[in-house]
Amino acid sequence: xxxxxxxxxxxPAEHPHCWRCGNGPAHEHAEPVSLFCQFCNxxxxxxxxxxxxxxxxxxxxxxxxxxxxxFYALSRLLHPDRYTxxxxxxxxxxLEATAILNDGxxxxxxxxxxxxxxxxxxxxxxxxxxxxxxxPELLEEVFEFNMALDELKSGDETVVPxxxxxxxSFVSLLAEIDRELDAHFAEHDGAAGREARRAVLERIRKILxxxxxxxxxxxxxxxxxxxxxA
Amino acid sequence: MxxxxxxxxxxxxxxxxxxDLGTTNSLVAYLDGVTPKVIPTPEGDRLVPSIVxxxxxxxxxxxxxxxxLQIQRPERTVYSVKRxxxxxxxxxxxxxxxxxxxxAEGSESVIRLDLGGKLVxxxxxxxxxxxxLKRNAEAHLGEEITQxxxxxxxxxxxxxxxxxKDAGRLAGLEVLRLVNEPTAASLAYGLDKRKEGIVAVYDLxxxxxxxxxxxxxxxxxxVLATNGDTRLGGDDIDERLMAIALEDIATEWGExxxxxLEAVQTIRRAVIEAKHQLSTLPKVAISVRYGGRVYQRxxxxxxxxxxxxxxxxRTLQPCREAMRDANLTPEQIDEVVLVGGxxxxxxxxxxxxxxxxxxxxxxxxxxxVVALGAAVQAAILSGDVQDQLLxxxxxxxxxxxxxxxxxxxxxxxxxTIPASATETFTTSVDGQKxxxxxxxxxxxxxxxxxxxxxxxxxxxIDPLPAGMTRIEVRFLIDxxxxxxxxxxxxxxxxxxxxxxxxxxxxxxxxxxQMIRESFERAEEDFxxxxxxxxxxxxxxxxxxxxxxRANAAWFDLSEEERAAVDAALNGLQMAYHSEDHRxxxxxxxxLDAATRTLAESMMNSAVRQAxxxxxx
Ligand SMILES: [Zn+2]
Numbered sequence: 001x002x003x004x005x006x007x008x009x010x011x012p013a014e015h016p017h018c019w020r021c022g023n024g025p026a027h028e029h030a031e032p033v034s035l036f037c038q039f040c041n042x043x044x045x046x047x048x049x050x051x052x053x054x055x056x057x058x059x060x061x062x063x064x065x066x067x068x069x070x071f072y073a074l075s076r077l078l079h080p081d082r083y084t085x086x087x088x089x090x091x092x093x094x095l096e097a098t099a100i101l102n103d104g105x106x107x108x109x110x111x112x113x114x115x116x117x118x119x120x121x122x123x124x125x126x127x128x129x130x131x132x133x134x135x136p137e138l139l140e141e142v143f144e145f146n147m148a149l150d151e152l153k154s155g156d157e158t159v160v161p162x163x164x165x166x167x168x169s170f171v172s173l174l175a176e177i178d179r180e181l182d183a184h185f186a187e188h189d190g191a192a193g194r195e196a197r198r199a200v201l202e203r204i205r206k207i208l209x210x211x212x213x214x215x216x217x218x219x220x221x222x223x224x225x226x227x228x229x230a
Numbered sequence: 231m232x233x234x235x236x237x238x239x240x241x242x243x244x245x246x247x248x249x250d251l252g253t254t255n256s257l258v259a260y261l262d263g264v265t266p267k268v269i270p271t272p273e274g275d276r277l278v279p280s281i282v283x284x285x286x287x288x289x290x291x292x293x294x295x296x297x298x299l300q301i302q303r304p305e306r307t308v309y310s311v312k313r314x315x316x317x318x319x320x321x322x323x324x325x326x327x328x329x330x331x332x333x334a335e336g337s338e339s340v341i342r343l344d345l346g347g348k349l350v351x352x353x354x355x356x357x358x359x360x361x362x363l364k365r366n367a368e369a370h371l372g373e374e375i376t377q378x379x380x381x382x383x384x385x386x387x388x389x390x391x392x393x394x395k396d397a398g399r400l401a402g403l404e405v406l407r408l409v410n411e412p413t414a415a416s417l418a419y420g421l422d423k424r425k426e427g428i429v430a431v432y433d434l435x436x437x438x439x440x441x442x443x444x445x446x447x448x449x450x451x452x453v454l455a456t457n458g459d460t461r462l463g464g465d466d467i468d469e470r471l472m473a474i475a476l477e478d479i480a481t482e483w484g485e486x487x488x489x490x491l492e493a494v495q496t497i498r499r500a501v502i503e504a505k506h507q508l509s510t511l512p513k514v515a516i517s518v519r520y521g522g523r524v525y526q527r528x529x530x531x532x533x534x535x536x537x538x539x540x541x542x543x544r545t546l547q548p549c550r551e552a553m554r555d556a557n558l559t560p561e562q563i564d565e566v567v568l569v570g571g572x573x574x575x576x577x578x579x580x581x582x583x584x585x586x587x588x589x590x591x592x593x594x595x596x597x598x599v600v601a602l603g604a605a606v607q608a609a610i611l612s613g614d615v616q617d618q619l620l621x622x623x624x625x626x627x628x629x630x631x632x633x634x635x636x637x638x639x640x641x642x643x644x645x646t647i648p649a650s651a652t653e654t655f656t657t658s659v660d661g662q663k664x665x666x667x668x669x670x671x672x673x674x675x676x677x678x679x680x681x682x683x684x685x686x687x688x689x690x691i692d693p694l695p696a697g698m699t700r701i702e703v704r705f706l707i708d709x710x711x712x713x714x715x716x717x718x719x720x721x722x723x724x725x726x727x728x729x730x731x732x733x734x735x736x737x738x739x740x741x742x743q744m745i746r747e748s749f750e751r752a753e754e755d756f757x758x759x760x761x762x763x764x765x766x767x768x769x770x771x772x773x774x775x776x777x778x779r780a781n782a783a784w785f786d787l788s789e790e791e792r793a794a795v796d797a798a799l800n801g802l803q804m805a806y807h808s809e810d811h812r813x814x815x816x817x818x819x820x821l822d823a824a825t826r827t828l829a830e831s832m833m834n835s836a837v838r839q840a841x842x843x844x845x846x
Contacts, residue, residue, distance in 0.1 A: 072448070100650070
């Protein structure tokens with residue numbers, strides 16, 4: 001079970017002793033803390049940080065097979081199905097821990113959600129409101145794209161080939177952005193020191209905004225084409 | 231702090247049963263060693279019809295007994311009640327066209343069926359089916375059953391799940407888990423096969439359709455995506471056939487029977503039988519006898535397939551969507567498992583095979599596989615099965631109402647459950663003391679197109695200038711797919727009180743009230759039965775004494791003895807109509823004592839007569 005110990009960055013300070021057997025601290029050292037009491041093996045209140053939960057370094061590049069393996073192993077240990085006949089409090093911790101496990105798996109396995117999570121936890125603002133700022137290099141193309149979309153909305157289907165062409169160009173742009181993101185992830189993970197990492201994160205934030213903007217364009221054209229039955 | 235132990239009150243070795251609470255039929259199963267088994271009824275049937283009747287005597291009967299009353303007492307006999315679970319009357323207008331039930335006034339948030347004056351909610355009706363299954367299980371296993379796993383359609387929303395849980399409580403069952411039907415089926419399928427890979431479960435039941443796609447790996451059953459339609463099933467097929475039969479009869483007999491409940495039930499039986507036969511025969515005869523007349527017509531499988539083509543088509547779009555959500559193509563699906571009686575229809579099998587490009591498994595009994603899976607899940611919960619684990623998903627996105635009637639999604643559909651989301655709310659007016667949060671379920675953008683779940687009222691907020699208060703609200707969907715909400719004032723760290731107003735379904739208080747009433751009713755019923763039994767006993771002794779007064783032995787008694795018997799006889803006749811069974815039993819005893827000499831002398835003379843070889 002040692003591989004399932006988790007780093008206790010946010011170990012709940014109000015529970016230094018085991019809630020069940022009263023022995024304490026429930027974990028021999030502040031870090032890493034286990035999900036379970038080292039004396040009586042009872043489930044302890046879970047930590048909320050996803051990387052800590054999965055006992056993973058705070059990296060933006062992840063081995064997805066490894067992540068899935070840990071997800072299955074932790075599910076076996078924490079799932080409420082395993083605690084049907086446990087005490088009420090342990091059942092509650094099991095529910096909370098499994099919710100964090102599932103939420104964390106969902107976020108960490110998706111590169112974009114993972115990056116957004118790291119940004120948010122590092123105090124960056126990644127709100128949707130920035131999607132209105134058109135990336136300067138796309139200004140002209142987006143202008144024409146919007147014109148064509150308006151024409152499609154008013155029933156002119158002759159613009160469909162032009163829209164499909166724009167769509168293809170956006171999709172290849174997305175692929176390019178994803179490669180760019182990968183490179184930045186590697187740079188972030190290799191960066192020495194907090195400041196260096198923050199500098200990379202700031203660049204990643206901009207790339208993600210651009211990506212979100214382009215994705216919305218693709219989604220919009222798909223929606224309009226479906227609506228027109230084209 | 232000292233150590234302490236928790237007493238589990240013997241719960242540790244209590245048996246948990248698995249229940250498939252179906253639209254048409256229900257089953258109960260348990261794990262016998264390593265094999266899941268269906269528990270038969272005392273009559274030996276494996277399926278219990280999901281039919282409940284409120285009899286003229288004022289008691290509920292369920293299952294086969296209720297099925298027997300379907301034709302004589304159609305207005306008091308409920309079937310397909312699953313279609314009404316967790317719904318308001320506006321949701322079920324279409325369903326009600328198919329169902330001959332009277333709906334009482336005020337059924338907006340919970341439907342109340344009027345069974346000849348007796349008002350019942352769908353959970354109460356389902357509870358009667360569950361009670362029947364519980365009794366069957368108790369009789370078969372010889373022990374009390376109080377804990378169960380109950381299956382629900384994967385596409386059931388929060389209110390429908392809650393209604394099912396309420397039904398369990400009303401039947402005296404602690405529902406330890408609600409399991410999605412297709413997922414349960416996959417458990418039964420994967421148990422003895424040790425399968426690995428991607429499995430699609432296609433589940434076409436009596437009233438609902440579900441598709442679930444799972445990854446089976448090392449005993450983990452991970453649902454990747456689920457989709458469905460809670461208003462699509464075998465009932466719709468029956469309806470098509472009914473329409474044809476009713477139209478034919480209207481032409482042939484010159485009589486429209488669609489308003490005649492008794493006739494409609496007779497015709498329904500006939501078309502269902504024809505439908506079943508068409509799964510193996512190329513053509514069948516629909517045959518109806520009613521009111522001394524006979525209606526007959528031939529139905530070919532070809533015509534049948536034309537009639538139901540669009541119903542089968544309607545199941546395919548959810549399948550495509552589920553594959554898209556799981557990021558899979560049909561080529562990546564390793565196996566397809568069929569569940570539900572309607573998957574016996576050859577056209578359904580053909581359509582499924584064409585879509586998934588693989589021959590579906592048909593070796594499992596599609597009527598039983600869900601109940602068997604529920605029994606496996608029950609054994610997982612009891613700890614008897616250790617190496618399997620189900621990871622299910624929520625079928626519908628969960629969101630809250632924001633400015634302009636728009637829904638902001640917090641937990642997306644196909645998220646593995648338990649799942650949670652946290653959102654911070656603030657006040658918009660100075661001194662505001664509460665915040666109302668409207669929670670919805672569904673995929674659409676606008677509030678009016680989604681399903682209202684509940685309104686959560688964050689109460690007793692410290693009155694502060696607008697925007698100063700920050701309340702963190704945590705939405706948590708548990709392993710049953712049911713939502714709970716907790717709130718915390720971020721400024722004070724205090725737990726914030728939340729009042730829940732469910733949009734559909736019963737409140738906790740209502741369910742508790744019903745449970746109390748059913749206990750009171752049980753007492754009343756018990757008392758009534760004791761009185762009835764005492765009167766039966768009184769009838770016996772009264773008629774025996776009446777006969778004895780004509781016997782020669784009566785005249786052998788002394789004057790006083792005869793007077794004592796008459797007094798006791800009179801006493802019992804007086805007590806006979808009392809509602810207190812003890813009074814009746816008391817008088818029976820007195821009469822018994824007063825007639826002892828008489829009985830003895832009668833016995834002696836009988837013996838003497840017998841020895842003489844003559845009959846008295
Ligand atoms: Zn401990």
